[in-house]
Amino acid sequence: xxxxxxxxxxxxxxxxxxxxxxRSGKLKTEIETFRKSSDNSEAQPEIRIVTIRAEILRxxxxxxxxxxxxxxxxxxQNEQDxxxxxxxxxxxxxxxxxxxxxxxxxxxxxxxxxxxxxKGLLDITCKLVESKIxxxxxxxxxxAFKLKSDFKGNEEEQTRLENRWCVEN
Amino acid sequence: MGDQDYRGVADLPPEVLEHVFxxxxxxxxxxxxxVCTSWARxxxxxxxxxxxxxxxxxxxxxxxxxxxRHTPGTLFQSKEDISNFLLDxxxxxxxxxxxxxxxxxxxxxxxxxxxxxxxxxxxxxAFIKQHGNRVRKLLYFLHESVPQSLESIPQILQSISNLHxxxxxxxxxxxxxxxxxxxxxxxxxxxxxxxxxxxxxGNLLLLKLLVTQYGSQLRSLSWxxxxxxxxxxxxxxxxxxxxxxxxxxxxxxxxxxxPNLIDLPATLALKRLSYKLLYKTYYREYEFNNVMTVxxxxxxxxxEMIWLDLDLANSNENVNPTFLPIMxxxxxxxxxxxxxxxxxxxxxxxxxxxxxxxxxxxRKLMFLDTKEEFQNRLVGPExxxxxxxxxxxxxxLSVEEISIRSRxxxxxxxxxxxxYHKSSRPNHL
Numbered sequence: 307x308x309x310x311x312x313x314x315x316x317x318x319x320x321x322x323x324x325x326x327x328x329r330s331g332k333l334k335t336e337i338e339t340f341r342k343s344s345d346n347s348e349a350q351p352e353i354r355i356v357t358i359r360a361e362i363l364r365x366x367x368x369x370x371x372x373x374x375x376x377x378x379x380x381x382x383q384n385e386q387d388x389x390x391x392x393x394x395x396x397x398x399x400x401x402x403x404x405x406x407x408x409x410x411x412x413x414x415x416x417x418x419x420x421x422x423x424x425k426g427l428l429d430i431t432c433k434l435v436e437s438k439i440x441x442x443x444x445x446x447x448x449x450a451f452k453l454k455s456d457f458k459g460n461e462e463e464q465t466r467l468e469n470r471w472c473v474e475n
Numbered sequence: 476m477g478d479q480d481y482r483g484v485a486d487l488p489p490e491v492l493e494h495v496f497x498x499x500x501x502x503x504x505x506x507x508x509x510v511c512t513s514w515a516r517x518x519x520x521x522x523x524x525x526x527x528x529x530x531x532x533x534x535x536x537x538x539x540x541x542x543x544r545h546t547p548g549t550l551f552q553s554k555e556d557i558s559n560f561l562l563d564x565x566x567x568x569x570x571x572x573x574x575x576x577x578x579x580x581x582x583x584x585x586x587x588x589x590x591x592x593x594x595x596x597x598x599x600x601a602f603i604k605q606h607g608n609r610v611r612k613l614l615y616f617l618h619e620s621v622p623q624s625l626e627s628i629p630q631i632l633q634s635i636s637n638l639h640x641x642x643x644x645x646x647x648x649x650x651x652x653x654x655x656x657x658x659x660x661x662x663x664x665x666x667x668x669x670x671x672x673x674x675x676x677g678n679l680l681l682l683k684l685l686v687t688q689y690g691s692q693l694r695s696l697s698w699x700x701x702x703x704x705x706x707x708x709x710x711x712x713x714x715x716x717x718x719x720x721x722x723x724x725x726x727x728x729x730x731x732x733x734p735n736l737i738d739l740p741a742t743l744a745l746k747r748l749s750y751k752l753l754y755k756t757y758y759r760e761y762e763f764n765n766v767m768t769v770x771x772x773x774x775x776x777x778x779e780m781i782w783l784d785l786d787l788a789n790s791n792e793n794v795n796p797t798f799l800p801i802m803x804x805x806x807x808x809x810x811x812x813x814x815x816x817x818x819x820x821x822x823x824x825x826x827x828x829x830x831x832x833x834x835x836x837x838r839k840l841m842f843l844d845t846k847e848e849f850q851n852r853l854v855g856p857e858x859x860x861x862x863x864x865x866x867x868x869x870x871x872l873s874v875e876e877i878s879i880r881s882r883x884x885x886x887x888x889x890x891x892x893x894x895y896h897k898s899s900r901p902n903h904l
Contacts, residue, residue, distance in 0.1 A: 436498035451484040
């Protein structure tokens with residue numbers, strides 16, 4: 307079985323099968339680039355991911371492992387289709403997988419899924435963030451995501467006025 | 476920063492935030508817009524068509540129950556629903572800031588029999604008042620077998636102070652509600668109420684009662700009309716009571732379009748117009764022109780999306796070329812982005828006359844097929860490719876995306892409805 311070494315930003319190496327790695331759009335491209343540039347077709351590719359630390363990379367690989375037999379979703383899929391798949395595709399395993407994570411980890415996971423082009427993982431993590439937004443007031447959203455209002459004085463007043471009919475008291 | 480590893484939502488690049496927001500209900504998007512400037516920027520850049528309320532797209536009168544099943548919400552029907560709900564609330568960890576116990580912020584009330592109604596109708600309003608300050612959407616069923624549920628409407632509305640959307644599905648025969656003397660005792664003030672959708676037959680009086688009270692604050696209105704209601708005479712009346720409408724969806728049953736009866740006041744700044752005609756035994760192709768020049772014309776300057784569902788129940792008839800109606804000149808639609816029209820136009824000799832050049836900003840064109848057409852005609856990928864190529868060749872325009880979808884909304888089948896992007900179009904054409 308052809309393998310590939312994937313190395314995280316903090317230097318941890320993961321040895322995974324190329325078949326699995328190719329389910330990530332980014333890794334697939336990297337492996338192909340390596341093939342073209344390498345004389346020895348037997349050489350084991352080594353890919354450095356400088357933006358993702360080991361803990362997160364492990365989670366991504368774990369997710370890929372679990373979903374290795376799912377059909378690959380094209381990244382540029384129609385918005386509505388993507389949504390349907392995210393709703394239908396979220397399995398019990400995914401829920402258990404995401405349940406223990408705090409928001410910081412989820413954010414890193416989103417960035418990683420986006421960087422590595424793993425559509426399915428991106429969908430379920432974004433959906434999780436969405437569920438943290440839905441049903442909350444503006445102030446609660448700010449608290450939950452540690453955001454501060456940076457509207458200038460009347461700017462916010464104006465948007466509030468425009469949206470008066472839908473903003474909570 | 477002390478905690479170097481922690482990443483916040485502020486670190487997400489705009490395209491990822493956009494993906495997150497794409498899962499949100501439109502009313503939630505409006506709330507997110509007020510969180511901070513970077514969110515507002517991302518939300519403002521999402522094309523307006525994506526903000527289009529999916530309810531309006533996916534719900535067709537006959538399929539209300541189907542859609543209802545696919546719409547997550549918290550259902551109240553019997554006594555157990557209340558105790559189950561309380562149990563669920565109790566089991567949530569207190570640190571869970573996201574404490575909205577209502578799925579999708581939606582409350583569904585569906586009393587199917589008098590016994591269900593009497594078991595719950597007194598208790599429920601007080602219960603919702605206590606727990607339901609996060610409910611934004613109410614789906615309310617009126618069954619003929621439970622006439623009392625009509626009278627409970629004011630009470631229920633009173634209890635949901637943050638209501639945005641109300642969807643009422645009327646399941647009864649035409650004459651039941653048409654008692655001119657019926658009045659609600661008093662309808663409550665609902666500051667945030669802005670979307671009203673009434674489906675099912677025999678709803679004219681209900682519509683009038685609600686619009687009289689809430690018309691000035693409505694942004695979206697949708698209703699189903701049957702001929703026997705004689706509503707055509709009242710279109711102007713109803714719409715004139717809603718001067719702030721942005722979305723309008725009308726479903727017409729069995730009427731020949733009579734332009735003089737349905738031209739809408741040009742004072743509205745409609746952005747999205749949806750028009751559906753049922754059981755019509757007349758040329759759909761002709762109706763396209765008719766709707767565009769009569770119904771849509773007053774809003775030509777402001778409309779961003781037009782959804783026309785003009786298909787017949789029987790889709791096998793063909794246009795007789797010797798009997799072509801004259802296509803009138805369309806007005807300019809300068810900012811129209813998305814147009815949805817019947818699939819039958821694809822093979823109609825009227826296609827080249829469609830005057831798409833009047834829609835300079837058109838980006839998405841979708842064809843609605845009937846179920847039969849999809850099954851019988853659009854079988855193989857080969858034929859689909861031919862269809863799309865025909866479309867590209869006949870319509871020289873700025874469209875970036877052409878797609879075909881069944882008017883029977885079936886989420887599971889969605890992926891089989893093809894979407895062609897300009898960039899993926901074969902070069903050899």
